[in-house]
Each structure stands twice: as C-alpha cells, then as structure tokens.
Amino acid sequence: MLIETLEKQLALHKSLLELARRKTEAVKHNRMDELNRIVREEQKHVNAIAILENKRTEHSGQTLAELLPSRSMEEQQKAGLLRDQLVDVLHELQQTNQLNEELLDQSLQLVHFQLDLIAPPEAGNYAPDGEADRPPATGPVFDSKA
Template sequence: MSIANIVATLEKLEKMHKSLLEFANAKTEFIKQNDMEKLNEIIKNEQSHIAAINILEQQRQTMVTDYLRAKGIALTDSTSVADVIEAAKSTESTEALVGVRKRLVVLLEKLKMQNDLNQKMVFNSLQIINLTLDSIRPQRQEQFNYSGAEVRGNAEVMKRSFNEFKA
C-alpha cells in the first residue's frame, strides 16, 4: 500500500466534504426562506453523499491499516492518517499527505460550524412555532366558587385538545 493511494482517497473525501459544505450553505438559505421542499431535496442529496463518504472512509481506514502493517507498526483500535505521517519518512508523497490532511481538517471544521448554525436556526424556528401555537391554544382557566370547588360546565370546554378546534 502506498501513500499515493491514501492521498487519492483523502482527495476524494475532500471533494465530497466540499460538496456537503455547499449543501449546508444552501440549507441555510432555504431555512431562512422557509422553503421546506428544497430543504428536503438537499437533505436527500446529503444522505447519498454521506453514504459515499462512509464507503471512502472505510477504504481510507483499510489503506492506513495495510500501510502500517506493511511498515511493521503495532496497530491500535483507531489508526489514523497522522499515524501514517509519523511512520513514513519525509518524502514528497508525505508532504502531499500532510497538505491534503490539513485541508480536510479545515474543511471539516467549516462544515461543523455551518451545520451548527443550521441546527440553531431550525431550533429557533421550532421555538417560534411552539410559541405561536401556545398563544392560539385555549388556556385552561380554572374557576372556583367560594368553597374552592370547580364550577361545573366550564371544565368540559377546557379539556378539549388543540386538534378539536378548527381555525
């Protein structure tokens, strides 16, 4: 197993993650516009990209493991590209591996930040929806007479659920 193969796989991963970042940026715009149809389309496309990334990641893991075995290095549960960089002697292919790894790390950080923003935006939208629903839902108001017992007749109307009311 050569470092060039690992570099090629990492470059494919980089390309797929760039695509995911573009999807995340598009999701931000669709969340702002409240365009649920386009948001659902983006999510479907993301899922296919994630499946492809998982396959590439398995290939990368296999390549890293094979490389380290070939070098006679004891394997741990989580072998990484950093282990390959450490095990390899300083060569041009090692420099390429370091470069693509750095780019991928930066890209993953940007993707994480964008996804966090999208998650916060969706959460805030849900809070607004819940607040709106709470404001139009009939409030249960208990009425008591002088003895503290509930007045009959009003309790039946207050127990009806939100779904029973029509706008």
C-alpha cells in the same frame, strides 16, 4: 491510493459544506421542499464519505498520522496539505451545521409559540374521577362589544 482517497474525501466534504450553506438559505427563507432535498443529498454524501473512510482504513487500520512516516517525502507533504485542507473544511462545516441547528431551533420555537396562541394549552380535560376538568371561568374569550 492514500492521496487519491484523501482527495475524494476532501471533494465530498467541500460538497457537503456547500449543501450545508444551501440548507442555511433554505431555512432562512422557509423553503421546506428544498430543505428536504438537501437533507437527502447530504445523506448520500455522508454514506459516500463513510465508504471512503472504511476503504482507507480497511487496508491497514491505521490513522493518517500512523501511515505517513512510511510514505515518501513528497507523498507525506501532499497528504499533510490535504489533511490540513480537510480539517479546515470540517471546521467550517461544523460551524455551519451549528448555525443551521440554531436556526431550526428558533423556527421550531416560533411554530410552538404560534400554536399556543391559536389553541391555548388548557382546553379542558377530564379529571381522574370522570368529571370535566374545566379551567376557571374568566369570562368570554371573544368580546362581541368591541
């Protein structure tokens, strides 16, 4: 039961890692529809992983390190190998998610920059006394002589 659950968790985390890699490519190539599909798939994986983890801990409430000493040597070795593989996948997943976060942050900064170029932030607001609060006149924004 323990080995089976660990194998399922490992498979789900590997699949989640593949989704994270696909997400990186979708962000790099600005494919937002694909990115949305990937995020929905990721959520399904996360839910399935949470269910497996709850199932694993519901019987004893112990961590893997606490459970292993009571198991046979063969089961301890197999579980230890699966744990090591899971740790490696989780580490790689963490790095990929960090990269995705940085890429998304850069994309968002670029969008904000482009929006600021299109519509300057000081577009004229009303002052507290009801009078129009206009930026100082510096001449026309568009020079028709050019």
